[in-house]
Amino acid sequence: MYGTIFAALGLKAPVHLYVDDKEYRSVFRHSPDIELTNTFEKSDIVLVTTEEALELARRKKGENPEGKPILFATDYHFLKSCEKTVGAFYWRKGRSQLLFLKKRLDRHHIAVPEKYGKFVIDEL
Amino acid sequence: MKQLYFNRIIFGIIGLLILFVLYLQYAIIENTEKIKKDEIQKSENYAQKIAEYLQAKTDNHMEASLTKSPKLRTQLNELLQALLTEKYQYIFVLKKDTKGHYRFLLDGSKEDAVEYKTLFFPQSSLFDKVYAERKMGIAKQQEGTQKIWLSLLYPIVEANQTEALLVVDLSEEYADYLNNFNSPLKMLVGLMQVFLVVSMVLLGLMAYRYYKFRQSVLNDVLTGAHTKLYLEEFFNRNRLDDYNAILIDMDEFKEINEKYSYDAGDVIIKEFTQAILAELSLESKLIRTGGTEFFIVVPKKEISIGVLAQKLFKRLQEKKYLIDNDVIFLTISMSAMIIPSGTSSLQNIQRILDEKLLEVKSRGKNDFIVLDLQMIDNLRYRDINYIKEALEEKRVSCLYQPIVHTQTKQIVKYEALVRLVDKEDSNKLITPDHFLKIIKGTTQYIKMSKLVLKEVFSSLHAFKDIKLSINLDLDDLYNNDMMKLIAKHLYKNREVADRLTFEILEYNEIVDYDKVMLIFQQLKAYGSKVAIDDFGSGYANYSYLIHLDIDIIKIDGNLISQLHTSAQRTKIVLESIRNLAEKFGCKLVAEFVSDEMLYTQIKALGIEYAQGYYLGEPKPIEAYEKFIKV
Structure with missing residues (x-):
């Protein structure tokens, strides 16, 4: 699922991903299109899965708000509380929720494919 | 015949059991579906009642009332929370915003309750349909959903406009509970199916073994001709008086065995059998009734008994056998008769032919006799039942x-x-x-x-x-x-x-x-x-x-x-x-x-x-x- 989301964000395989959550890392370890990085800076995209990761992302992105890596959240709360995250994928009421924020995508000059258009919203 | 009826009864019982098990399985599935249907019906009524209550509490202006009163939101969220049972996974109320996105008005969840007007992507086009058509709908579990069996979508309508959408999610766990409601019965049916399959396999195996055994009992190993038992069974299924009968015996065969060995004798008997079979139709039956004695039954409609007896006698008389570079001719003695209408005793026919064969032999062998009508007419006096009467x-x-x-x-x-x-x-x-x-x-x-x-x-x-x-x-x-x-x-x-x-x-x-x-x-x-x-x-x-x-x-x-x-x-x-x-x-x-x-x-x-x-x-x-x- 994340592979297609990253592709929708215009990232080409192999996508260099930074995630500090052990569970997520163990999942991505076997993905052929994703390479896990050990540092925030070397990644194309950062998956924000915890408050700590969110804090780190805020700090690091402060240095380069429009450049790489792109921030992507795994919780609505992280998307809402961090302006720098471009979208999120999470579960709500037993349903998968994918959404992208248009302004934040524009900031990174990202245009998601048409089929993801229904998941792009103007504001939360 | 008794064996045949026994087999039919056994297979009949097994067949009935299979039908019974299939019916039971069908009844269980039907019953489970009915239970589910009833539960859905109950949930529909439940959803309707909740919707009516919410409408009443918000004076038919839900969004306005809830926006205006956070206290009312809290009260109603708590109410929905209270209505959540193990049967229901989620109960919440949505409303479309001006951009067409769904946003939460109320959420009855305890643990992951969302804020007022949080965005929600429902993962089902039915939400839009219900919203537009203002008719209740049921969305079944689909890709991108978890823990949900189905969702009841109940439109809350005010002034012919959908004011909100009440969503009642029935839990997957409850569906499993309903599915397993009949599980003891299902297990029983499963066991019965296993038993039946095993029984059928065993029966099939027994039938196959019985068939092989019958083959060995009904056919003579040496000649391939039928045995006496076959003859008896044959006339259990067919009328005796539809046939004519012939009894043949090879003359002086003991000498052949003594002179050329028993193996050579067997070879001759085989060839002799083939020679007889060559003269008979497929409907005729050849039975080896003794070492060198053969009984033949021929359908009456095929050929006159006199003609056949003559033909057969000539053919067997002319037949040559080659043993150890010696060409051997054999003579035969034969008796033949038309089986009179109404005759039911095969033993009588065999005895009469046997007596006549002895007559031929006592007259010097190498001859045949065909019983004339008078002789046959007198045959009834030889019937033990006639004498008894x-x-x-x-x-x-x-x-x-x-x-x-x-x-x-x-x-x-x-x-x-x-x-x-x-x-x-x-x-x-x-x-x-x-x-x-x-x-x-x-x-x-x-x-x-x-x-x-x-x-x-x-x-x-x-x-x-x-x-x-x-x-x-x-x-x-x-x-x-x-x-x-x-x-x-x-x-x-x-x-x-x-x-x-x-x-x-x-x-x-x-x-x-x-x-x-x-x-x-x-x-x-x-x-x-x-x-x-x-x-x-x-x-x-x-x-x-x-x-x-x-x-x-x-x-x-x-x-x-x-x-x-x-x-x-x-x-x-x-x-x-x-x-x-x-x-x-x-x-x-x-x-x-x-x-x-x-x-x-x-x-x-x-x-x-x-x-x-x-x-x-x-x-x-x-x-x-x-x-x-x-």
Whole structure:
């Protein structure tokens, strides 16, 4: 699922991903299109899965708000509380929720494919 | 046949069980679906009630009321929370914003409750449909959802506009609970299915083994011809009288086995079988009934029995067999017959053909006989059931053949000869050669003897001046039941017993003369006489005269008829017998005196008494007694 989301964000395989959550890392370890990085800076995209990761992302992105890596959240709360995250994928009421924020995508000059258009919203 | 019915019953029961199990499975599925349907119906009513309550609490202006009053939101969220049971996973209320995105108005979740107007992507187009059409809908679990069995979407409508959408999610866990509601029954059905499958496999295996076993029992291993058991089963399924029958036996086959070995004999039997089969249609059946004996049944509609018998006889007679560079020809003996309509006893047919085959063999073998219609007509008299019925109905009669004084031609005695009266034609009398062998040694034989004794003694009482003789086999006298019967009748009729003669026939050599002597003494207890029948033939020899107390000697008819062909030599023998009789003090009777010439010769030889067609045919006693009186 994340592979297609990253592709929708215009990232080409192999996508260099930074995630500090052990569970997520163990999942991505076997993905052929994703390479896990050990540092925030070397990644194309950062998956924000915890408050700590969110804090780190805020700090690091402060240095380069429009450049790489792109921030992507795994919780609505992280998307809402961090302006720098471009979208999120999470579960709500037993349903998968994918959404992208248009302004934040524009900031990174990202245009998601048409089929993801229904998941792009103007504001939360 | 019994086995066949048994198999049918077993397979029938298994079939019914399969149907029952299938029905049970169907009923369980139907029942589970019905339970689910009922639960959904209940949930629909539940959703409707919640929606009505929410509308009432928000004065039919839900969004405005909730936006205005966070307290009311809290109250209603708590209410929805309270309504959540294990049956329901989520209960929440959505509303579309101006951009068409769904946002939460209320959320009854305890743990992951969302803020007011949080975005929500429902993952089902049905949400939009229900929202637009304002009719309740049910969204089933689909990709991108978890823990949800189905979602009830209930539109909250105000002024013909959808004000909000109440979503009631039924939990997957509850669906599992409903699915497993009938699980004990499902398990039982599953076990039954396993049992049935195993039973079917075992039955199939048994059927296969039974089939193989039947094949080995119904077909002869050496020749491939059928066995007797097959024949019996065949006529359990088919009418016997739709077929004609042939019995074939290879002549002198023992010599082949002895000369060329049994293996060579087997080869010949195989070739012989093939030669027969080549002449038969597929509908005909060839049965190996003995070592070299074959029984054939041919459908009547196919070919005339005479033609087939002729063809088969010729074919088998001409057949050559090559063994050890020797070319061998074999002769056969054969009997054939049309099986008469209404015949049901295969054993009778086999016995008749067997008797006729023996006749052919006794005439010198290498021949065949086809039974003519008269012979076949008489076959019914050989049916044990026919004889039984005749005896039950007392259709037994005696004819009396006179024994005359040779010099005066006066009747001195009558020989009683038993006859059965035909069932359809009471004037038709059936001679003993048709039925005596069949009932010999059975209780029917005793029954017949009883009837004969009764009639004979009755005649002796009715005609005070006559003397009678009856025939007995020595074997009969060895039989305790028969002896008791005779003794009882002799005692009962002791005043006329001295006018009765027992003509004793003997087919086996007497071993114990003392025993026979004792029997003769019993017969003579009330003055009856004992005659030795067919003297001069077989075992009826001179030893009798030495060991037994004989009153009368009846010279064998064959010996008398020799006077036609070898008059001088026969006269010498007859004179010798006459002298013996004189010496032993026995009266002498010549049998089979069928013409005047024989009568003259017998008279000239000084044989005191004579009997035969020339002197009187067997007739009812009244016929002769009337004649005498005239």
